[in-house]
Amino acid sequence: MAPPVPTYTLASPVQADLEIRKSRFIGYAIPVQDRAAAMAELQRLREAHATATHVCWALLAGGQSGMSDDGEPSGTAGRPMLEVLRHHELEGVLAAVVRYYGGIKLGAGGLVRAYTDAIAAALKDAQRIERIAYAELVAEVDYADEARVRRWIEQEGHMLAHGEHGTAARLTIRLPASALDAARAALRDATHGRARFPGADDGEAQS
Numbered sequence: 001m002a003p004p005v006p007t008y009t010l011a012s013p014v015q016a017d018l019e020i021r022k023s024r025f026i027g028y029a030i031p032v033q034d035r036a037a038a039m040a041e042l043q044r045l046r047e048a049h050a051t052a053t054h055v056c057w058a059l060l061a062g063g064q065s066g067m068s069d070d071g072e073p074s075g076t077a078g079r080p081m082l083e084v085l086r087h088h089e090l091e092g093v094l095a096a097v098v099r100y101y102g103g104i105k106l107g108a109g110g111l112v113r114a115y116t117d118a119i120a121a122a123l124k125d126a127q128r129i130e131r132i133a134y135a136e137l138v139a140e141v142d143y144a145d146e147a148r149v150r151r152w153i154e155q156e157g158h159m160l161a162h163g164e165h166g167t168a169a170r171l172t173i174r175l176p177a178s179a180l181d182a183a184r185a186a187l188r189d190a191t192h193g194r195a196r197f198p199g200a201d202d203g204e205a206q207s
Contacts, residue, residue, distance in 0.1 A: 007091040008128040016121035020114045022102025027118030029085075029126060030094045035064035038094040045096055053101040056115060058082035059094050072099075076111035084119045091131055095119045135177040136161060137184070138198055140168045145191040152190055158183070168196075 010031040018025045028045065032038045038059045046055050056077035058067040067078030081095040097118045106114060141149050146169040153160050153173055162172035175183055187195040 007131050008089050009092040009131050010090070011127040011129050014122045014126040016118060016124070018114070018118050018121060019102075020117075021104045021106060021110070023104065023106070023114070024098075024100040024102065025114050025118040026098040027120075027122040028094075028096045028098075029090075029119060029122045030096070031092055032059070032061065032094050033092065034061055035059060035066065038064075041094055042096060045098060049098045049100075051100070052098045054099040055096060056081065056099070057094060057096040058085060058119075060085045060091050061093075062091065072111055072115075073108055076108050077115045080112045080116045081119050084116055084123065088123055088128070090128070095122075133177040134174055135180055137173045137175060137180055138170065139173060139187055140170050140196040140198060141187070141191055142194055143169055145169075145194060146171075148190055149187060149195070152186065156183075156186075170198075 010029060013028065013030040015026060015028045018027070026049075030038075030041050032041060038057075038061065042055065042057055046052075049055065054070045054072055054077070056068060056070045056072060058078045058081035059065050060082065065082075067082050069075070069077040077097065081097065085093055085095055097115050099114075139149065149169075149171060150160065153171075156175070156179075158173050158175040158179075160171060161174045164170040173183065184195075184197055
């Protein structure tokens with residue numbers, strides 16, 4: 001199975017300010033956790049630019065992605081901005097462009113170029129950081145093996161997210177999703193095959 005293609009987010013928000021045929025285009029690229037955070041950022045931009053003609057946006061955030069032309073001709077703003085984010089392999093990033101209309105119409109092609117250029121300019125010197133998908137692995141181990149398993153978690157640099165004690169020790173381990181299979185194998189080895197992993201998909205991947 002091929003390893004997942006890495007995706008990136010931004011280390012910090014970036015922006016660029018362009019003037020194109022008397023219209024002002026201010027491009028923003030902002031790292032966000034989810035759609036709710038993106039909508040809060042958009043509201044902040046709308047309040048800061050209350051007299052702007054358009055505030056168009058595109059969001060790449062897994063199943064919460066979206067875009068808006070905000071009154072510009074369909075397909076001339078949101079989709080081109082989304083394509084710029086995809087080109088840069090970004091995820092968890094909001095692209096927004098604030099436009100102040102200068103009185104000269106740009107036409108559909110001109111608008112596509114303007115919105116593309118505004119985001120591309122903002123991203124020109126942006127620092128990308130790799131996003132790592134995390135998962136939680138639930139392991140049930142005998143009490144005799146618990147100390148050994150806890151030492152393994154610490155040595156590997158993983159995090160013990162939760163521990164429960166019933167008929168066995170039930171440990172929830174937070175680790176990179178790419179390390180799940182290796183972790184199961186290592187824990188089976190460490191416990192001579194006694195470690196158990198409840199559920200078909202041990203944990204749900206998170207970012």
